[in-house]
Amino acid sequence: MRKFMALFRRELASVFWSPLGYVTVAVFMSATGWTFLQAVQAQVGGSLQLEALLAISILVWLPVLITVICMRLFAEEKRSGTIETLLTTSVGDGTVVLAKYCGAMFFVLVGLGGAMASLPMLVYLAPNIEAVDVAALLGGGAMLVLVAMCCTAIGVLVSLLTRNQIVAAICCFWAICVPLMVKPLLATVPFVRQEVLDRLSVEQHVLQYTGGILQVPPVVLYLTVTVLMLFTAVRVLESRRWI
Secondary structure: OHHHHHHHHHHHHHHHOOHHHHHHHHHHHHHHHHHHHHHHHHOOOOOOOHHHHHHHHHHHHHHHHHHHHHOOOOHHHHHHOHHHHHHOOOOOHHHHHHHHHHHHHHHHHHHHHHHHOHHHHHHHHOOOOOOOOHHHHHHHHHHHHHHHHHHHHHHHHHHHOOOOHHHHHHHHHHHHHHHHOHHHHHOOOOOOOHHHHHHHOHHHHHHHHHOOOOOHHHHHHHHHHHHHHHHHHHHHHHHHOOO
């Protein structure tokens, strides 16, 4: 546990002791807030609740946030050569991967928390807007956290496969966006049923949890993919010891 905490603190320090972390969070919150306000204006009198609009606005920019934090996780270690020093210590490969993953997730959760706070701020600044449905806000937030866990695990694996941060950023962004675009991509296939599209749609999962429809399959899906990606990342890191 001490080795894990040491690596975890090291990962947090590398982010929060540099302007990159603060700039990334500020840009993410600004972009999310702007998208949310535009959606609110466009949905005046519409059927979607404010909580759903906020959740979708966050989902739009979530890949950018995760890409920025994940592209440097292992790519920077490889570029600087510190990955070799890290692998020659007594720290296990699973501990290294988990510490970097948790450090990235902590950063992502900070961004998500700040973005979610934009709805209470809007209601406070505009008293004529309907009150916040706390249950809907928490439901949408919980599903966004699950999606972020899954996407961050994908980003960890992609960063482990290259030493160039630009290549890692491009591949990471594409790998994260593919699951988010499953529904529009499969919608072009004539024999795919709508039920299948809804079960695979990340947007639909977020809207369901925001609307109070709590289903187990999406939770199992995202947790399974998260564990699978981290397990694969550990195996890839282990293979470097024998190269």
